[in-house]
Amino acid sequence: xxxxxxxxxxxxxxxxxxxxxxxxxxxxxxxxxxxxxxxxxxxxxxxxxxxxxxxxxxxxxxxxxxxxxxxxxxxxxxxxxxxxxxxxxxxxxxxxxxxxxxxxxxxxxxxxxxxxxxxxxxxxxxxxxxxxxxxxxxxxxxxxxxxxxxxxxxxxxxxxxxxxxxxxxxxxxxxxxxxxxxxxxxxxxxxxxxxxxxxxxxxxxxxxxxxxxxxxxxxxxxxxxxxxxxxxxxxxxxxxxxxxxxxxxxxxxxxxxxxxxxxxxxxxxxxxxxxxxxxxxxxxxxxxxxxxxxxxxxxxxxxxxxxxxxxxxxxxxxxxxxxxxxxxxxxxxxxxxxxxxxxxxxxxxxxxxxxxxxxxxxxxxxxxxxxxxxxxxxxxxxxxxxxxxxxxxxxxxxxxxxxxxxxxxxxxxxxxxxxxxxxxxxxxxxxxxxxxxxxxxxxxxxxxxxxxxxxxxxxxxxxxxxxxxxxxxxxxxxxxxxxxxxxxxxxxxxxxxxxxxxxxxxxxxxxxxxxxxxxxxxxxxxxxxxxxxxxxxxxxxxxxxxxxxxxxxxxxxxxxxxxxxxxxxxxxxxxxxxxxxxxxxxxxxxxxxxxxxxxxxxxxxxxxxxxxxxxxxxxxxxxxxxxxxxxxxxxxxxxxxxxxxxxxxxxxxxxxxxxxxxxxxxxxxxxxxxxxxxxxxxxxxxxxxxxxxxxxxxxxxxxxxxxxxxxxxxxxxxxxxxxxxxxxxxxxxxxxxxxxxxxxxxxxxxxxxxxxxxxxx
RNA sequence: GCCCAGGUGGCGAAAUUGGUAGACGCAAGGGACUUAAAAUCCCUCGGAGCUAAAACUCCAUGCCGGUUCGAUUCCGGCCCUGGGCACCA
Numbered sequence: 001x002x003x004x005x006x007x008x009x010x011x012x013x014x015x016x017x018x019x020x021x022x023x024x025x026x027x028x029x030x031x032x033x034x035x036x037x038x039x040x041x042x043x044x045x046x047x048x049x050x051x052x053x054x055x056x057x058x059x060x061x062x063x064x065x066x067x068x069x070x071x072x073x074x075x076x077x078x079x080x081x082x083x084x085x086x087x088x089x090x091x092x093x094x095x096x097x098x099x100x101x102x103x104x105x106x107x108x109x110x111x112x113x114x115x116x117x118x119x120x121x122x123x124x125x126x127x128x129x130x131x132x133x134x135x136x137x138x139x140x141x142x143x144x145x146x147x148x149x150x151x152x153x154x155x156x157x158x159x160x161x162x163x164x165x166x167x168x169x170x171x172x173x174x175x176x177x178x179x180x181x182x183x184x185x186x187x188x189x190x191x192x193x194x195x196x197x198x199x200x201x202x203x204x205x206x207x208x209x210x211x212x213x214x215x216x217x218x219x220x221x222x223x224x225x226x227x228x229x230x231x232x233x234x235x236x237x238x239x240x241x242x243x244x245x246x247x248x249x250x251x252x253x254x255x256x257x258x259x260x261x262x263x264x265x266x267x268x269x270x271x272x273x274x275x276x277x278x279x280x281x282x283x284x285x286x287x288x289x290x291x292x293x294x295x296x297x298x299x300x301x302x303x304x305x306x307x308x309x310x311x312x313x314x315x316x317x318x319x320x321x322x323x324x325x326x327x328x329x330x331x332x333x334x335x336x337x338x339x340x341x342x343x344x345x346x347x348x349x350x351x352x353x354x355x356x357x358x359x360x361x362x363x364x365x366x367x368x369x370x371x372x373x374x375x376x377x378x379x380x381x382x383x384x385x386x387x388x389x390x391x392x393x394x395x396x397x398x399x400x401x402x403x404x405x406x407x408x409x410x411x412x413x414x415x416x417x418x419x420x421x422x423x424x425x426x427x428x429x430x431x432x433x434x435x436x437x438x439x440x441x442x443x444x445x446x447x448x449x450x451x452x453x454x455x456x457x458x459x460x461x462x463x464x465x466x467x468x469x470x471x472x473x474x475x476x477x478x479x480x481x482x483x484x485x486x487x488x489x490x491x492x493x494x495x496x497x498x499x500x501x502x503x504x505x506x507x508x509x510x511x512x513x514x515x516x517x518x519x520x521x522x523x524x525x526x527x528x529x530x531x532x533x534x535x536x537x538x539x540x541x542x543x544x545x546x547x548x549x550x551x552x553x554x555x556x557x558x559x560x561x562x563x564x565x566x567x568x569x570x571x572x573x574x575x576x577x578x579x580x581x582x583x584x585x586x587x588x589x590x591x592x593x594x595x596x597x598x599x600x601x602x603x604x605x606x607x608x609x610x611x612x613x614x615x616x617x618x619x620x621x622x623x624x625x626x627x628x629x630x631x632x633x634x635x636x637x638x639x640x641x642x643x644x645x646x647x648x649x650x651x652x653x654x655x656x657x658x659x660x661x662x663x664x665x666x667x668x669x670x671x672x673x674x675x676x677x678x679x680x681x682x683x684x685x686x687x688x689x690x691x692x693x694x695x696x697x698x699x700x701x702x703x704x705x706x707x708x709x710x711x712x713x714x715x716x717x718x719x720x721x722x723x724x725x726x727x728x729x730x731x732x733x734x735x736x737x738x739x740x741x742x743x744x745x746x747x748x749x750x751x752x753x754x755x756x757x758x759x760x761x
Numbered sequence: 762g763c764c765c766a767g768g769u770g771g772c773g774a775a776a777u778u779g780g781u782a783g784a785c786g787c788a789a790g791g792g793a794c795u796u797a798a799a800a801u802c803c804c805u806c807g808g809a810g811c812u813a814a815a816a817c818u819c820c821a822u823g824c825c826g827g828u829u830c831g832a833u834u835c836c837g838g839c840c841c842u843g844g845g846c847a848c849c850a
Contacts (some may be wrong), residue, residue, distance in 0.1 A: 043850050084849065156848075167848040215765055219845075222764050292846050296762040325762095329847095344762085385847095392848065452848070492844060494765075499847095527767095528844080535843085564786075565773055569766095571843075573773060581787055591801095621777060630775070633785035640785090703781050708831035710781050748830060754780050758830045 005590040007554025011667040015116055023683075024118040026074050028480040035071040036481045037063040038461055038520075040489030040497075041078045041125070044104035045085055048111040050529040050536055050562070050574065051490065053546050057559045057664075058526055058568050059488045060117045061628055064663035067118075068687045074481055075118055076464040078125030079105050082397045082453045084167060090396075090426055097396040097426065101128060111547065115555045116666055123467040127456035128396075132463065134419030135473035136455060137401040141412045142511055144402075148194045151410060154389050155264070157290050158186035165393040171289040185286040190391035190449075191400060195503050199224055199383045202502055211522035213569070216494045223495045225384025230368055230377045231332065234259055234309035237317055243267060243309055246331030246382055249338070251367050255359035257349065258337040259309055260302065260323035265333040268322045271305055278303060278322065285324050292327075300325050300348045312376040323348060329386055388500065390452045395426045397450025405437035405444040414438050420446070457497055458504035461487075461519060474513045487520040491569075494525060524626060527571040536574070544574055556665035557583040563664050564632040586668055589639060589661075593654055593672040602646040606694075611641055612653055613694040619660050620690060628664065635661050654678070656688045704729055705756040706738045714755075722747055725755050 018024065028034075039059035042052055056077075063075040079101075086097035093100075105126065112119070125132055143149045157166040161179035165188075170177045195202075203224045206217045229248035236242060243259055261268050263285040272279040281303040288294055302323035309318050325344055326335055339349035339356040349356055371377035391400065399420045401413040413420055423432055437444040465481040466474045483505075489497075498520075505519040528535050531542040549558050561582035566572040602608070619634040635657060642653040655678050662669040662682055673682035700718045702725060704711055712735050714728045726747060729735055739759070746758040 040850095045850090080850070165848075168846095169849045171848095213766095219765050223846085225764095290848080293762080296846085298762090388847080394848085453850075454847095457850080490844090490850095491766080492850085495845060496847065497850080530843090567774085570774090571767080575773065575787070577787055578773065585786085587800095618777075625777080627777095629773090630785080633775075636785055701781095705780075705831070708780090708829090713781075746830065748780090750780055754831095756780075756830055 003594060005587050005668075007556060007586075007667070008551075010671050011114075011116060011555050014667045014670055015113060018116075018118070019113075022122075024075065025120050025122055026072060028477055029072050030480070032072040033070070034481060035063075035066040035073045035486070036465075036484045037066065037073060037075045037486045038464075038484045038488070039075075039077070040487075040493065041080045041457065041460060042108065043080045043083055043085070044101055044108055046104050046107070048108050048546050050544055050546060053115065053558065054529055054562050054568075054572060055488060055490070055526055056112065056115065056117055057562050058524065058628070059486075060115075060559075061563065061663040062486055062488070062626070063118055064666060065623055067683065068659065068662065068685070070686070073118075074120060074123075074464070076123040076125070077112065077117070077119040077121070078123075078460055078464070079127060080453065080457050080460070081105065081126050081128035082450075082456060084169075084394070084396075086396045087394060087426070096424070098128065098424070111550075114550055115546075115559065118666075123464045125460050125463050125467075127398075127453075127460065128422075130419045130421055131470065132460075133398040133422075133456070135463070136398050136451065136459070137413070137418050137420060138415065139459070139473060139507075139511075140451075141401060141415065141418075143193065143507065144412050146511075148197065148507070149191060150194070150387075151189055151191050153187045154190045154192075155185045155187055155290055156190075156393070158184045160184055168289055168291040171291070171294075174288055174294070182287050183289060185288070185290060188393075190389050191402075192387040192389050193503075195388045195500075196383055196385055198503055198506055199226070199385050201506060202385075202499065205502070205518055209518060209520075209523075212520075213523065213525055216491075216498065216523060216525060219494045220499055223385065223499065227382050227384075229380055229382055230371065231380045232312065232336065232371060232377045234312065234318070234336070236320075237308045237310050241267075243320065243334050244332050245334045245336045246380060247336055248382075249341070249364075250371060250377065251362040251364040252338045252341050252359050253311075253313060253336070253367065253371075254362070255338040255340040255357045256311060256318060256336045257339060257355045257357050258318055258345075259320045260326050260335050260337050260345075260348070261320065262326040262328040262333040263322055263324060264328040265322075265326075267320075267334070268305070271307070275305075278305065281322060295324075295327070298324055300344070300351060302348060302352060304352075312371065312374065319354070321348075321352070330384065331382055388452075388503075390455060391449040392452055393448075394450055395422075395428075397453060398422070398456065400447040400449050400451060402447040403435060403437060403444050404447065405440060405442065407442060408437055408439040408444075411437055411439045411444070422450075454497060454500050455504075458500045459508065461501070462505075462508060462514065474508070478514050479516075482514055483516050483518055484520045486522045486524065488524045488526060488568075491525040491527065498523070524568055526568050527566065529572045529574060531574040544576075549579060553579060553583045554667075556668045557586055560586065560632065560665050563628045565629065567627050567629050585636060585639070586665065589657070590668065590672070592639065592642065593658075593676050596647060596650050597643070599644055599646060602649075603644055605646060605649060608641060608645040608649045609652075609691070609694045610697065612638065612649065612656065613691050615641070616656055616660070616688060617690045617695070623660075631660065632664065658682060659685060659688050700752045702752070703754040704732075704735060705754065706735075706759055708756060711735060711738050718752060722749050725749060726757075729755065729757065 037059055039055050063073050067073045081101050086101050089095060089100045090097050157171050159166050159176035159179055159181055161181040162176060166176055171183050174183060176183055203226055206221055209217060227248050229246055230250050231244050231246055233242045233244050263282045272282050302321045305320045305322060307320040309320055311318055337345040339346040340358055399422055401420045403411045405411055433446040433448055435444055435446050461484055462474055462478055465478040469475050501519050508514050536543050561579045564582060565578055615634045615637050619631050622630045638653055638657050642650050658669045658673050670682050679685055698718055699715050701713050701715050703713050714732055716725055716728050742759040744757060745760045748756040
């Protein structure tokens with residue numbers, strides 16, 4: 001009877017049993033309702049951190065809850081195994097990226113298993129393995145054949161000392177993180193995916209994603225940034241050339257006092273060939289990171305080209321400037337400067353003493369019609385979204401399956417030659433990339449670049465449905481499981497990853513690999529785990545290692561604490577003391593289930609049952625809205641209630657309690673279910689139902705407010721009328737002083753809840 | 762700079778989204794048990810005022826204003842913190 005709670009022993013015993021029985025392996029079953037629950041796959045950085053623990057605990061709670069509701073639940077796990085940190089580790093510790101990555105995966109997999117997550121490990125995906133990335137290469141070639149892929153020059157951060165391309169993250173205050181050298185923007189040829197071809201559909205379909213947080217939909221909408229405007233042509237007065245600008249505010253055209261072009265604008269480049277001061281200015285603009293944030297906070301700088309254009313309506317001449325705040329990537333890379341109504345233009349005009357011309361309110365549609373008629377403008381829909389550059393000048397990634405032939409140009413690797421394997425040596429000599437052109441047979445070179453790792457994470461959710469399939473990227477099983485019913489991951493992925501995955505889903509649909517429009521029906525964006533108000537990170541030295549906690553308290557306690565501490569979407573402040581509290585609750589539960597203490601003065605059975613089912617009803621509501629922290633509050637309330645109830649309530653209560661806690665703390669609940677002789681296997685039982693008859697009562701408490709302030713309460717019959725309530729209030733001695741000598745102006749009744757008397761003098 | 766969130770006791774939070782502000786837990790203080798400690802159990806616990814004590818009164822959900830019988834919740838303006846900004850994942 002006095003068996004102590006020993007979490008480690010019992011948890012490992014249950015985990016072994018689940019693994020041996022392959023309890024969480026699933027197959028397609030059309031008779032049963034499916035539920036695909038997916039957590040964002042981790043990057044194998046070394047150890048699990050608390051953010052992972054939180055993400056995967058939330059996913060496991062949802063999966064186990066859905067299983068108890070009778071669904072066929074798929075919950076897979078895998079590894080986003082390509083990426084920059086493996087290369088950094090290789091440089092630092094002289095370990096090959098592959099070795100480092102696979103060792104990390106082995107360690108982290110053990111940690112996941114020790115937390116008791118109900119994954120179907122038979123579907124594990126590791127993105128750096130050729131059986132995964134070969135299908136990515138195959139898919140890229142399909143897109144190439146469909147014309148959805150192209151190559152063009154694009155700008156990267158160049159470290160002139162280390163002679164390497166830098167990620168934005170590796171540029172600190174405009175300098176290379178290792179060399180400290182001033183970075184330079186450099187143009188190199190790169191591959192692009194035509195995501196802009198899907199811009200309209202990606203925007204429209206946001207309306208169908210009703211299971212997504214509104215804020216994520218808004219962020220994506222703004223990111224795609226559809227705007228209706230016009231292209232306006234400004235003729236150069238000294239030549240036949242013209243400069244075209246894009247604007248959504250054609251109605252401000254009277255206020256144009258200058259034209260500004262980006263330093264990368266072809267016009268600027270051309271003029272600079274013959275003008276050293278322009279060239280110097282353009283070169284100076286290159287010493288900045290390509291990150292938009294870095295460019296947006298730059299001090300505004302510009303240079304007059306000396307060129308003039310003609311205003312299409314007033315025919316006055318206007319100067320053309322090169323300005324560092326004009327982005328080449330948006331619109332035409334040239335803007336009309338309207339300092340009167342545009343803040344950035346005004347700032348620029350004030351620095352360089354350009355005129356600020358007032359303009360009146362003109363009807364936008366009328367002025368567009370006029371400009372179109374005069375043939376100086378045409379309507380244009382512009383997106384902020386740019387095509388996706390997928391080339392990376394890095395070793396540890398999926399090789400781009402393209403061969404560059406001097407005669408035939410870019411030629412895709414034939415399907416039969418896939419996969420193009422990544423060389424095992426990080427410093428592979430150029431000789432290795434020599435090959436022959438599949439088209440003409442002459443000697444040619446393979447692409448050395450690899451893919452952006454966002455490509456791997458854009459379709460892994462689909463690959464889980466077709467494990468071990470080595471004849472196709474996906475098979476018929478994909479349509480059984482997809483779309484994902486519940487996706488869980490950090491809010492930091494609100495735009496990039498989630499937009500790319502939506503894009504890939506539509507591409508796979510158009511290649512007839514799947515037959516749905518969107519990948520993720522419901523999305524939960526989990527908040528970060530913080531300590532002392534800051535994100536837990538190695539650089540801040542404020543990490544808490546899950547392993548130490550699991551060793552000390554057991555997996556159930558860690559899971560319970562992380563669920564209880566905050567609602568899933570909020571940031572979670574780490575607290576060591578809070579973990580003690582969670583552990584204490586499980587010990588109390590353990591002791592209670594083993595003793596069923598006799599209560600000398602139990603509360604009445606009717607009252608106890610009513611409370612029990614009221615709490616259960618709230619818990620049910622909270623599970624559905626995924627506010628799991630208050631599920632735990634409810635569970636604690638139930639245990640508190642059972643500690644002052646009689647035996648029958650205790651038995652019914654424990655049976656409910658173990659089932660509602662099982663998704664959160666599965667090991668202890670499975671154990672106590674057996675120990676309490678409630679049944680054989682808790683996972684084969686059904687979800688507890690609220691007994692509505694227990695909730696019924698004939699009387700009801702009403703809050704009494706006088707002029708909106710709470711002054712007391714009365715008890716009246718359920719659904720009592722206004723008259724009855726008013727009489728009861730006037731008869732209540734405690735409320736007399738608020739009523740005496742005052743006139744009742746109005747009475748407001750919220751049924752079965754509240755009465756507000758509006759009194760005057 | 763632009764886009765999106767968040768701000769409630771000493772702390773994490775709750776308030777079924779316009780109707781009792783602070784459920785549940787942590788920390789703290791007091792007590793019981795113990796030779797002692799740990800563990801466990803019981804009590805108190807937003808602030809101020811008034812009380813012998815209770816009752817009671819006022820203030821309080823980042824700041825300022827508005828709508829309403831009634832605002833943590835809705836509207837307008839500010840401040841602070843966090844996430845993203847296309848090569849971190």
